[in-house]
Amino acid sequence: MKFFVDADTGDSISGWVVLDNPSATPSFIVQIPGRAETRFDANVVRPDIRDVGMSATDRVGFNLNVEHVADLPELADVTILEAGRGLPIYRRFTSEDKIEKRFYLFDAAVIPQQHIYEAIEKRFALAYRSCERYGLETIISLLTNPTSESMFAAGKLGHRYDYFLTQKNFIRAALLREPHEDLAERLLLLSLAVKTRKESVIQQYFPQGEQLLDFVRDLSLDNPRQLRAAFGDLPERQRDALLSPVTRTLACDFGEPPREMHIATALDNLATLDLVGTREHFGLFKDLLSEIAGVDLLGDCEISAFGQVRELAETLKKISAVADLIHEDLALYALVTNAIEEGRQNVEQNQ
Known part of the structure; x- marks a missing residue:
């Protein structure tokens, strides 16, 4: 998947998404805290995207405006997701807690520390867990998204992605774990x-699991x-x-x-990387991450x-x-x- 957000003018947010199936028309979900989700299909024709060979259809553009959300200009927190995967592609997030930085955490654990991720995610506009689950083009689009300088990404990305992480000035950290425990x-x-007969969910945790x-x-x-x-x-x-x-x-x-x-x-x-730590030395990892990021991201997390x-x-x-x-x-x-x-x-x- 490839995507780009052209503009957020206050009363409208516009851009385009090309799915892995280049003939498919994308759909979108709009999330606003405290409200039911709003869904809509691509509603803008983009022949420029089709003509350069990125898509087989020109109906890949979107324009979210006051017809969809009447008070859009006044909202401080609006997220647009690609509906098929539930993948956030843009978030308008106005908050005193927001950090205008990009942070990548290499975490090889198959089950992330939920409370630690939540503590970090609340400080960033966009957050992506287990990035390795996505395809190459999708990962690159996420990491290089120019419309958000407030982003947290985590997972087990290979060294091939180091170029994109460094080019976009990510703070890069790794939190390792004793291998027998892993x-x-x-x-x-x-x-x-x-x-529990839920073998089908294993693939989302680690590819070799099946x-x-x-x-x-x-x-x-x-x-x-x-x-x-x-x-x-x-x-x-x-x-x-x-x-x-x-x-x-x-x-x-x-x-x-x-x-x-x-x-x-x-x-x-x-x-x-900017920081490498272990779970056994988590207190030290927290302190050093705070120094590097310039803000206490993990608080009292353990x-x-x-x-x-x-x-x-x-x-x-x-x-x-x-x-x-x-x-x-x-x-x-x-x-x-x-x-x-x-x-x-x-x-x-x-x-």
Whole structure:
């Protein structure tokens, strides 16, 4: 999907959207706090978009005006979404809390910390979670959207997007997690999806998840002996789906499995970011992010930990086959943790 917002004149907001299917006509949702949603189809003919080959139809433009929302000129908070995906493409957001900056958070967790995301999102006009779920053109359109300098994006974007993030002056941060805990959460999510017969939702959490449904279907996650046997006899396809997901994202090309040589590449790519932290050092991460952003984004937020995740993680730490699966992520995490500890000790010694 590609889109552009031409203007917000107060009494109208206009632009265009080209969907992944270039023959399709886009529809839109208008969200205003405290009101029911308003829906409308593309209502402006844009032959210029069709003539340059971006769309097979010229009905891709939109003009939201007082005919749709009578008091549009007076509203301080209006969001326009592409209806098919519910993807925000523009938001008029006038608030004293709004930050005119762009912030990207690399977060490899399959289940984000909801309260942390909400604390950040309320300070930005536009917010996008799990950006990796969208196609290449859609992600680029989101990141390079010139009509909003107040934007928060989060997810597991690969290094190929670094160019767009740096070109648009994003504050770029990464919050890493102990790899055994990350794997434990993935397994618990898969197990829950199987038990509740909601396997179809797995794809939205992590792309390789569907390949692992059979792996967890008859697996008792609280049985160490069964876990050890299962990980020791993983089929190649399922093994590949579990290999060091953070290193894979940060250093590997599409379809390439993570290897030892990718650890240094992943570390180098992390080193280009404005801030790299871990959940174990979340307090330090919060303080440094506040300094970089010039505002306290996270307030009194703390990491929420589920006992079941930690218990399973402790079991996984005792299985050598698991260590082989996530070897690169374990090495990367150790390097980052050591660097954070050394940096903190140096600061304390110089105080």
